[in-house]
Amino acid sequence: MLQVHEVSHRYGKRSWLERSGSRPPVLADVSLTIEQGVCLGLLGTSGAGKSTLGKIILGLERPSQGQVLFQGQDIYRADKKVLQRLRRDLQVVFQDCYSAVNPMMTAAQIIGEPLDNYERLSAKEQQRTIEKLLIQVGLTPQDASKLPQQFSGGQLQRVNIARAIALKPKLIVLDESISSLDMVHQTQILSLLAELRASYGLSYLFITHDIRAALTICDSIAVMDQGRLVYTGDATDSILESGQPAVRQLVSSILPDHPSGRIMFNG
């Protein structure tokens, strides 16, 4: 359904101070595929290039090289009409739920935005659709009139998820979407995402630095390091035994704070 083919990327132009080739690419020759209904975890430490790849997949940043095929169409070569149709099937939920929304808009307006853009619903139908979406993400119809600051982070992220699923897309890019939530809300949103995926046959690109969250929800895992894909495999515990340095770094970040070894070492 989605194919990233040999994508490389550098931001901006080199200044005259930099010799040609001196700036390392943010992405180097990245290829990956996401099948329908599958959740792919994209992992890596900060700066690895995950968000850049997410933006490229969403059509927001044209790659320096390579192609992105969504439903068989090259999204950077498709004409406007095709692109508009593809956009509908491709949604995103970002990390910072508060900056992702207009603070002056109610939940109903936020969720209604994609419906306004793509579907011509009557006022009554629109209201009913929004109420259904609110319920689906674990909120209530009464939440429709609330403003962003009247929600907790976890609740507002549910509003963002409702907006993302409003048009029944095929693929949702989740860029650190649960990373700034506390553990309880992370767990709740993860199970909501799993439910939505089961009922809509959605695919996810689940971008995270948290290998534990990825193992909970993903079918397969891709790890990036300095712009390169360094590991791909099933989302099983076998990744924990990988000898790949970038993978080990992610794994060690979830080890308990005081592993017995360290306590012994400190005497």
Ligand SMILES: Nc1ncnc2c1ncn2[C@@H]1O[C@H](COP(=O)(O)OP(=O)(O)O)[C@@H](O)[C@H]1O
């Ligand atoms: N708009 C931009 N302009 C220039 N450099 C950028 C831009 N966005 C990201 N970068 C750089 O690209 C690299 C990868 O960033 P990013 O894709 O955000 O990584 P990640 O999401 O894995 O933390 C970093 O070195 C970052 O500083």
Ligand SMILES: [Mg+2]
């Ligand atoms: Mg990022």
